[in-house]
Amino acid sequence: MKVAVISGKGGTGKTTFAINFSKFLSKIGKKVLLADLDVEEPNGNLFFNYPLKYSESYTYIPKLIKENCAYCRECAEKCMFKALAVSKGFWMLFPELCHGCRACEYVCKFEAIAEDKRCIGKIGINEVNNPSFIEGRLNVGEVLTTSLIKDVKKKIKRIEEKYEVVVMDAPPGTSCPVIEVVKDVDKVIVVAEDSPFGFYDFTLIHDLLSELNKDYHLVINKFKDGKEIIPFCDKESINVLAKIPLEKNIAYKYSKGEFALDEYDEVFRDVYNKLIEVEN
Amino acid sequence: MKILVTALKDDVNEKMDPRFGRARYWYVYDTEKNEGYFIDNSKNMSLDHGAGIQAATSIVDEGVDVLITGSVGPKAFSVLEANNIRIFKGYADLSVKENIEGFNKDELEEIQSAGKPHI
Ligand code: SF4
Ligand code: SF4
Numbered sequence: 001m002k003v004a005v006i007s008g009k010g011g012t013g014k015t016t017f018a019i020n021f022s023k024f025l026s027k028i029g030k031k032v033l034l035a036d037l038d039v040e041e042p043n044g045n046l047f048f049n050y051p052l053k054y055s056e057s058y059t060y061i062p063k064l065i066k067e068n069c070a071y072c073r074e075c076a077e078k079c080m081f082k083a084l085a086v087s088k089g090f091w092m093l094f095p096e097l098c099h100g101c102r103a104c105e106y107v108c109k110f111e112a113i114a115e116d117k118r119c120i121g122k123i124g125i126n127e128v129n130n131p132s133f134i135e136g137r138l139n140v141g142e143v144l145t146t147s148l149i150k151d152v153k154k155k156i157k158r159i160e161e162k163y164e165v166v167v168m169d170a171p172p173g174t175s176c177p178v179i180e181v182v183k184d185v186d187k188v189i190v191v192a193e194d195s196p197f198g199f200y201d202f203t204l205i206h207d208l209l210s211e212l213n214k215d216y217h218l219v220i221n222k223f224k225d226g227k228e229i230i231p232f233c234d235k236e237s238i239n240v241l242a243k244i245p246l247e248k249n250i251a252y253k254y255s256k257g258e259f260a261l262d263e264y265d266e267v268f269r270d271v272y273n274k275l276i277e278v279e280n
Numbered sequence: 281m282k283i284l285v286t287a288l289k290d291d292v293n294e295k296m297d298p299r300f301g302r303a304r305y306w307y308v309y310d311t312e313k314n315e316g317y318f319i320d321n322s323k324n325m326s327l328d329h330g331a332g333i334q335a336a337t338s339i340v341d342e343g344v345d346v347l348i349t350g351s352v353g354p355k356a357f358s359v360l361e362a363n364n365i366r367i368f369k370g371y372a373d374l375s376v377k378e379n380i381e382g383f384n385k386d387e388l389e390e391i392q393s394a395g396k397p398h399i
Contacts, residue, residue, distance in 0.1 A: 076337070082330030085359045087340035092362060094333070094355055 002166045002185040003275070007192065008201030010172040013221040013244075014191040018169040019047050022131040024268035025165050032131040033163040035156055037181050038171040039121060039136035039148045050133055052124030057136070057151045059144055060100035063116035064091045075104035075113060100147065121148045123155055132163070145177045153180070174208045182209070187275055188216035189241065192229065199228045206236070219271065222246040241271045283309045283383065284339055285376045286349040290318040296379050298350025298372040301331035307376050308342060332356035339365065348379050348388065357394035367391040 005021070007014040015038070022034040036044035045052065062075070062084075069091055076084040083097035084104060095118050105113040121138040136152040138145060149171075160166055170181040182188050188209065192202035209216050216238075220229060223243040233240055244267060286303035288295050297303035301324055309316035324331050324338070332352070336359035339347065347360065348370040360367060368388040370379040382388050 082333060085333045085337045085355075087337040087359075087363075090337070090340055090359075090363055092359060094358075097355075 001164070001187065001275070002160070002168065003187045003189060004168045004170050004182045004185040005189045005191060006170040006178055006182060006205065007172055007190060008174060008203075008205035009198075012172075012191045012193045012198060012201075014172070015044060015169055017189075017191050017219060017221065017244075018167050019044060020264060021268055021271065022165075022167045024265060025167075025272065026130040027265075028269075028272075030164045031162065033156070033160070033166045034131045034133050035152065035166060035168045036133070036135035037149050037152060037168050037177075039138045039145055039152070039177075040171060042135040042137050044169055045124070045133060045135060048126075048129070048131075048133055050126040050129055052126050052133070052135070054122045054124045054137075056119050057121050057123055057148050058117040059098075059120050059147050060102060061095055061098050061116050061118045062093060062102075062104045062113045064093075065112050065114055066091075068110045068112035070110050070112070072110070074107050074109065078103050078107045096141075096143065099144070120144045123148075123152050125155070127159065127162075131167075145171070146180050149177055149180045174204050178205075178208070179212065182212065182214055188214055189219055189271075189275075190216050191219045191221055194220050194223045194226055194229055194243075194246070196228065198222075199232070202229065203232070206238075217241045217275065219244065239274070241274050242267050281311045281346065282342065282344045283311065283346045283348065283380060284342065284344045285309070285370060285379055287318070287376045290320075292316070292377040292380075293375050296348070296350075296370045296372055296374060296376055298370075300347075300349045300352045301333075301335040301356060303335075303349070306339070306342075308344065309380055333359060336360050346383065348383055352391065352394055354394035 005014055005018040022032045025032045034044060036042040071086055071088055073086045076086040081097050081099050083094045085092045120142050121136060123136055125134045126132060134156060136148045138148050156166060168181055171177045190205055192198055218238050218240045220226060220243045223245050285307045286297040286300055287305040287307045288297045290305050292307060303321055306319040306321050307316055324335050333355050336356035340363045344365060347365055347367045350372055352367055368383055369391050370388060
């Protein structure tokens with residue numbers, strides 16, 4: 001089972017939930033892989049402190065074969081991202097603007113463009129422990145977030161058979177990187193905060209998932225009274241998996257990099273049971 | 281040698297346009313022939329992004345050696361630099377003609393690095 005944990009915004013406790021949920025599953029004997037796909041700021045391993053084996057992740061960039069180039073500019077004109085500058089006898093790529101779409105290579109009639117690659121980040125993995133852990137780590141200043149997430153997911157595909165549950169910690173927000181994460185998972189868990197702002201962010205992610213036609217389950221974190229969120233869930237028939245109360249110790253343990261285990265076992269057991277229940 | 285000055289109007293007695301990619305006109309002055317001409321840059325002006333790179337490649341095509349303008353974004357700068365085009369900081373409150381005279385008298389400062397990006 002592949003589960004994505006997402007939230008409309010950072011700071012809802014999404015990562016804490018994903019980590020503790022994975023920990024709980026491993027404790028009850030499941031083989032679990034936790035994937036930190038918040039590649040701009042992966043911090044999952046701060047809690048595990050596993051030694052990770054890293055490999056680099058690359059993206060396509062075009063390379064000029066000078067002898068063949070007629071400086072016709074077709075490539076620069078067709079590049080949607082304006083990543084190429086061409087004039088008489090001059091061809092230049094702005095790698096940071098290039099999205100690796102290969103349009104330039106495709107339109108060149110002179111076979112003057114060849115494939116090259118550029119490193120956009122790295123992928124770290126530890127398969128020794130349970131939960132096992134994999135993360136993507138984008139290079140500083142790099143914009144190709146979704147490319148790296150795709151690459152991490154490719155790697156997950158190759159090893160996922162070994163795991164009963166794969167938990168994916170998605171990047172915050174409601175844009176392409178999140179869509180990339182939820183695209184082909186079996187279950188989506190949204191973590192929302194019980195506050196006016198939290199509710200607003202939640203409605204954004206709700207709209208996104210409705211648009212994608214994706215069912216999801218809700219975990220309400222820092223639960224107080226659910227004044228806004230509960231009526232909304234009733235109206236939209238959203239499956240609420242858990243209401244995690246606003247208690248100091250979660251935040252406290254999180255800030256010390258510890259796990260909030262044991263006292264929350266019941267919550268996680270409940271979440272897991274409800275997840276499989278809906279599955280059958 | 282060809283000198284290019286960014287201009288607000290197609291008149292050498294009018295002021296320099298401090299913008300590079302989005303300048304309304306370009307005045308190109310050929311020192312050997314001792315004559316100049318205006319280029320209408322309005323098509324670049326309306327580009328929402330990539331105006332700087334477009335403009336830089338166009339002036340490479342124009343065979344320009346020296347550019348006089350307010351400031352140049354980093355991408356355009358690297359195109360100009362790679363083509364050995366020297367960039368000088370002109371005065372927006374002086375006319376196109378006065379800026380060229382200033383350059384000839386060695387009174388303009390050469391720009392050695394890019395200004396803020398316009399993306
Ligand atoms: S399309 Fe090909 S030949 Fe034309 S400028 Fe680009 S690389 Fe050169
Ligand atoms: S690969 Fe795509 S984005 Fe990159 S330079 Fe070529 S056309 Fe532009």
